[in-house]
Amino acid sequence: MKKPGPSHPIEIAANGDRLRAYANGALIADSQNVLTLREANYPPVHYFPRADIVSGVLDPTRHKTYCPYKGEADYFNISLDGALLENAAWRYSEPYPHVSQIQDHVAFYTDRIDVAAVSEK
Numbered sequence: 001m002k003k004p005g006p007s008h009p010i011e012i013a014a015n016g017d018r019l020r021a022y023a024n025g026a027l028i029a030d031s032q033n034v035l036t037l038r039e040a041n042y043p044p045v046h047y048f049p050r051a052d053i054v055s056g057v058l059d060p061t062r063h064k065t066y067c068p069y070k071g072e073a074d075y076f077n078i079s080l081d082g083a084l085l086e087n088a089a090w091r092y093s094e095p096y097p098h099v100s101q102i103q104d105h106v107a108f109y110t111d112r113i114d115v116a117a118v119s120e121k
Contacts (some may be wrong), residue, residue, distance in 0.1 A: 001096050004039075004067040010069060011038045012101045017117040019046060021053075021076045021108050023085055028113070029053045035101055039069070046100075047105035058106065063087045071096045076106070078108055078113070088112045119121070 004010035015036045021029035031052035037045045058076040065073045071094060075087040091106045092099070108115060 003098055004069060008040050008069065009038075010023075010099060012036070012099060013038075015046060019048070019115055021048065021116055022114040022116070023057070023080050023088070023112070024083050026080050027054065028057045028078065028080070029106075029108075030118075035105060036100060037099070037107075043110075045107050047102045047107045050104050050106055052104055058089060061087055063071075065090070067092075067095065070099050070102070085112050 002008070012035050014029045015034040017034070018032045019034045020027060020028070029048045029052055031048050031078060033049050033052065035047045039045070057078050057080065059079055061077055063075040067073065071092050073090040073092055076089040078085040078088045089106050089108045092102055095102050
């Protein structure tokens with residue numbers, strides 16, 4: 001386990017916007033409680049509370065990855081109307097203590113899932 005620091009910072013904060021996630025044009029998540037994780041020089045990642053994801057769209061896979069700063073990630077396929085997006089979402093079910101806020105949250109690969117802020121006007 002590595003801890004974030006000056007050479008590899010990690011910041012997690014409430015996003016503040018209402019965000020929606022779409023797979024092939026279908027709404028799969030809608031939340032005002034998204035956490036945005038900023039890590040080193042990587043693009044920001046939005047973590048949606050699991051409770052704000054449409055029931056039944058996430059199908060667990062056997063795929064796993066490891067991050068020395070966050071822990072082991074579990075992956076999900078997203079199935080909608082016969083289309084399968086393989087390993088398009090992930091979560092850290094037991095994240096390391098310094099990123100514990102993302103527990104019970106799911107992130108999406110933005111090259112496969114569209115994430116957009118909702119205008120409340």
